[in-house]
Amino acid sequence: MRVEKDFIGEVEIPDDVYYGIHTYRALNNFPNTGEKLNNSFIWAFFMIKKAAAILNFELGYLNENEKNAIVQACDEWESLKNHIVVDPLSGGAGTSINMNINEVIANRATEILGGKKSEYIIDPLDQVNMHQSTNDVFPTAGKVAIIKELRELVENVIKLQDSIQVKEKEYIKIRKIGRTQLMDAVPILLGQEFGAWADTLSRDRWRLYKVEERIRSVNIGGTAIGTGIAAPKEYILKIVNKVREITKIGIAKAENLIDATQNLDVFSEVSGLLKSLAVNLVKISNDIRVLGSNAVNEIKLPKIQAGSSIMPGKVNPVIPEYVIQLSTSVISFDNLITYASSMGNLELNHLTPMIIHYTLKSIDFLKKATYSLKNYIELIQPNEEKCHENLVKSFTLVTPLIEIFGYNEVSESLKENNFDIEKTVKDLSKKRNFDFKEIMNKINSNRSAGLGYRLK
The missing domain is CATH 1.10.40 (Ribonucleotide Reductase Protein R1; domain 1)
Structure with a gap:
């Protein structure tokens, strides 16, 4: 064990961990909920610390050895991420998570310079966190991570849409009965039903692609409340460019750093569009369940696993049901994100960690849902005989x-x-x-x- 102290007192910390006293106290204060920080968020946070170290060196606030040690520690983020242990829903507007990352980088950088953990040759506050505040680093890391994750989600939506359009073309000559209120209506082509699903996804694809423009505006350099206090003017002017250079994500400095620090409505906007995709995935999945049910039986659902522990031979539409569960969760998260985004007070929204965490979780759920649904739809086959039978009857x-x-x-x-x-x-x-x-x-x-x- 090693000993660290702060103004509250001393604590013993295990020798093998890279975090320090601030993280130790947070672990005692915030029991683990089982939620995990998103990998892209952790990566973005480390890259912002790297960008800050490089800029602070260029401006003369760090020497080369200090800069190099911090940069190397940040580049090792993947091997260090297991030491980022503070719960995503911790209190303090993300301060404990910021300090967890600061301490991990500082202790690893100290080792790189030949020291031992807790000696802090590189200080977590005075050097790793130099010219920063949780209040500008945290939302900026969140936006960078969301943009990265959104791009992956859009790719998944494109692949799902493409798979549906393949089926659309294959089934364009298969006549069947259309239904409204689950009752027979007028004739339609099976391909047309698939085509309608593809078109609704094309709207989601476009909306999510375009919303990236809305979330590019970041408040990094604004420090505590957007006024840039405790940071030099040169740093404030240049830090966004440095983060953009390191992350390869096209962010831009907010026109009003105070506004961008206290108002998180853009997360509600993004969440609303994620909800729209979730709504469409639920609709598509329910349609597949109905069309493949014994009562309708106009498509043949893939036999991918046994459907019952008691009924031999039963096969269930497990993937559509999986997609519905993930998607309805996203719909619920949207309500949470919307409410939390409205709960800011004066110069800060204290619920920033929850807002960013559930936005990223929504994206992750939708990535999994679209991936699974794509693979499932590719295995669906038409039941042409039943389509004809239901039509003529x-x-x-x-x-x-x-x-x-x-x-x-x-x-x-x-x-x-x-x-x-x-x-x-x-x-x-x-x-x-x-x-x-x-x-x-x-x-x-x-x-x-x-x-x-x-x-x-």
């Missing part, structure tokens, strides 16, 4: 006849003939002296539906 095929006979007359004839299509058509033809075959041709010509439909 549906009395709603007479819908095109309302153009000739009117809604009320067709309805009455259906009722009189016990909803038998052929008898209804014969009855209407006889009453109006129309040719039976001509009327049937009109019905058949409408079975393909899709007027105005554009095959991609």
Whole structure:
């Protein structure tokens, strides 16, 4: 064990950990919830510390050995990330997480310079955290991480959309009955149903791609409340460029650093668009469950695992159900993020850790959902026989006849003939002296539906 002290007192810390006294106290104050910091967030935080060290060296505030040690420690973030142990939902607007990272970098940098943990040849506050505050580093790291994760999510959405469009083209000649309120409606093509899913995803893809522009604006350099206190002007002007150079993420300095520090509405905006994707994934997944159910059976669901511990041979739509669970979680997270974003007071939002954590968790859930759904949809096969059977049995095929006979007359004839299509058509033809075959041709010509439909 090694001993560290602060103004509160001394504590013993295990020799093998890289964190220090601030982290130790946080671990005692904030029992672990089981939540884990997002990897991209940890990476972004380390890269901001690296950028700050390089800029502080260039401005003459660190010597070369100090800078090199901090930079090397930051580049080792992946091997050090297991020492970032403070709970994501800790209090203090993220201060404990910032100090956890500062201490880990400082102790590793101290080792690089030949010292031992807790000797702090590199100080976690005076050097690693130089010209920074939790209040500008934390939200900036969050935005950098969200942009990185959003790009990966958009790629997943593109791949899912592409897979659905392949099915759309394959199934474009398969006629079936369309349904509204789960009841037979009018004819549609199976490919058209898949095409509608693809188009809704194309909107999500575009929205999420464009929202990156809204989250690029960061408050790094604003320090505690956006006024830049305790940081030199040169640092404030240059730190955004240095972070952009290190992370390769196209961030920009906020026009008003005070606004960007206290107002987190952009996270609510991003979360709202993530919710929109989640809503569409739930709809698509539920459609797949219905179309593949025993009652409808118009698509053949993949047999990827046994569906029951008691019923032999049963197969369930487990992937759509998995996607629904992840997506409805995201919908719930959006409510949490929206409420938390509104809860800032004066110059800071104390719930920043929760807002960023659940935004990143939403993205992660959606990445997993879109990946799984893509692989599942690729294995779906049509049940053409059942599509045809359900189509020809549906009395709603007479819908095109309302153009000739009117809604009320067709309805009455259906009722009189016990909803038998052929008898209804014969009855209407006889009453109006129309040719039976001509009327049937009109019905058949409408079975393909899709007027105005554009095959991609």
